[in-house]
Amino acid sequence: MKPSTLGPAGPSRPVSGPWSAGQWGLLLVLAGNMLIDSLEVSTAVVALPSIGRDLALPLSALQAVVTGFALGFGALLLFGGRVVGRFGRRRVYLAALLGFAAASVAGGLADGPALLIASRVVKGFCAALTAPTGLAIITTAFPEGRARSRAVSVYAFVGACGFTGGLVLSGLLTGVDWRWTFLFPAPVVLALFAVGLRLIPADGPGGRARPCDPAGAAALTGCLAALVTGVVQVPGRGWDSPLAAGAFAVAALLLGVFVRAERRAPDPLFRPGLLAHRGLARAMLGAVALNGSYLGFLLVATFQLQTTEGWSPVRTALALLPASVPLVLAAPFSGRLIDRFGTRRLIALGAPAPLLGYLLYLRALTPQPAYATEVLPTVLLVGLGFALGFTALNVQATAGLPAADRPVAVGHYQTAVQTAAVVAPALVTALLIASGAPAAEPAEGYRSALWLVIALGALGPPAALLRPVRRSGPGRAAGRRTPARP
Structure with a gap:
């Protein structure tokens, strides 16, 4: 009898040969979530004018709907890797799927900029947890060689398709109601969670968990957010306005906090030597x-x-x-x-x-x-x-x-x-x-x-x-x- 390569707890080791139904299912979950993450980059762009008219938002607030996702993704990506290392791939991946679904519902029902932008930041952080983790799970669930190369190719190809699909999907959904551009991922992600709950493999024995450095991650996120706030306020209020000047001052202060936190951290998030x-x-x-x-x-x-x-x-x-x-x-x-x-x-x-x-x-x-x-x-x-x-x-x-x-x-x-x-x-x-x-x-x-x-x-x-x-x-x-x- 051929042993199963994937079960509720996942594979103990990759097995060569034809892919099992479990491996196909696992790749469907990982690639499906990668598709959703890629869609999020572009779905908001085409919807911005409609959002602005409906919520009476100025352009300075609308840009944050786009940049919010990138802020959560980029500023917290290195931190997210530490979180995965500390709590395990399976646990973090599944939790991030639930967080993404909840943020999608919150964004679609938002009646003002605060909740809408916050939901985008949360979705970006969830993507920072799942996107690199999905690739890591593939490397453990599929044997090295042609099988793994095929799985990685499918994963990357689906991600490339996501941006394309996001533009078209955003145009179609915005024609009905822009809120659907933020709501539609929720049921899809919940379905991926239900399947992934059974198929995402348990973590094997790992090494020592590295420090998460939340101070550095928070300082970098706040620095970028304050910088963007100051930049978009300058045209309407001027360089010397309290809001613009205050935002730039906060950005500079948080940048200093980030540099100091990284210098003191035993295992910093950012390694300048790599540059x-x-x-x-x-x-x-x-x-x-x-x-x-x-x-x-x-x-x-x-x-x-x-x-x-x-x-x-x-x-x-x-x-x-x-x-x-x-x-x-x-x-x-x-x-x-x-x-x-x-x-x-x-x-x-x-x-x-x-x-x-x-x-x-x-x-x-x-x-x-x-x-x-x-x-x-x-x-x-x-x-x-x-x-x-x-x-x-x-x-x-x-x-x-x-x-x-x-x-x-x-x-x-x-x-x-x-x-x-x-x-x-x-x-x-x-x-x-x-x-x-x-x-x-x-x-x-x-x-x-x-x-x-x-x-x-x-x-x-x-x-x-x-x-x-x-x-x-x-x-x-x-x-x-x-x-x-x-």
Whole structure:
């Protein structure tokens, strides 16, 4: 009789051969939750104008609906890894699913900005607990080799599809009621919880739990939140207003608290020494340019097309959809592309494409822009940049690092990505407010915000072209031709 590979308590060890029904079910739970996490990045963007009209929220508050998720994800990602290490993957993963469902209901029923934004932060923290943990569970439940590679590929492909699906789903649900964009994950996540309760494996014997460092995590989260608050208040109130000046002062104070807490911590969350590895530093800068500029562009395009041009949420979502399609199509072949061309070449080829697209979008800042000639080229070029650079940047972040440092490096890399997703939309929002957008007629009020997006995108090519540190021996080409693979 063939032994079961998965049961209520999970597998004791990965077993080679065809996947069992339990393994398929486990992958369904993990990939399904990854899909929900990815959807959350984009579902709120298209809904923002409708939320603003319904709740009478200014643009300064609306941007926090987007940045709140990234704030909870990025600022608490390193802390979340410590929580998982202390309390166990299974326990934390299941608790995070319940927290995500509860926050989804709270956000969908919110009648003001406080609860809506708070629910987004909570969902971001839950994603910080489940996204990396799901990948770790795969490595223990599936045997090393082809079976694990297939499982990781499915996991990554579903995540890539999530952003695409989020745009379309947001447009469709917002056409009914924007609240459904926040409510719909709740029943899905609860179903994943019910299945995962049986299939998510129990934790095997582990090493000593590392300190969680809640002081450092709280200080970093508060610092970013205060910084964003100050940035979006400046256009309407001025640099010397009590709210803006106070927010910047709090951000500076909390940054000092974070630095001091990290220096005193026996096992700090943040390890500056890792940034001396040029491959990681280049990957972080490239990801900041790619992710930050794209989210800023989505804000500009969404408000221009919906508020100024009068497009419906569905039409706006479909107009932006082609930006995500190339990544979805390229995801299954990303490993082969990296093996063939190396991470550095792919990043160097992909980085200029979004920058060129944003420059071309300057032509669309006119009344009644033509989609085929003025909007679509930008969308396709951004998609090309993601298709070439997204996976390559992730791989480059750990290439050439010792195996023991790679999990920490991934955490630092993802923190940089999500920090860009917090700061970039806030800066774009501040410029939109200062220039009179989204009420500007015609769309000239969006020009200064788009130039900021262009400046962020311009960081990508230099990051790609910086030469890696040369090493002697077999590891010399690690960041170029033989990247480390997850």
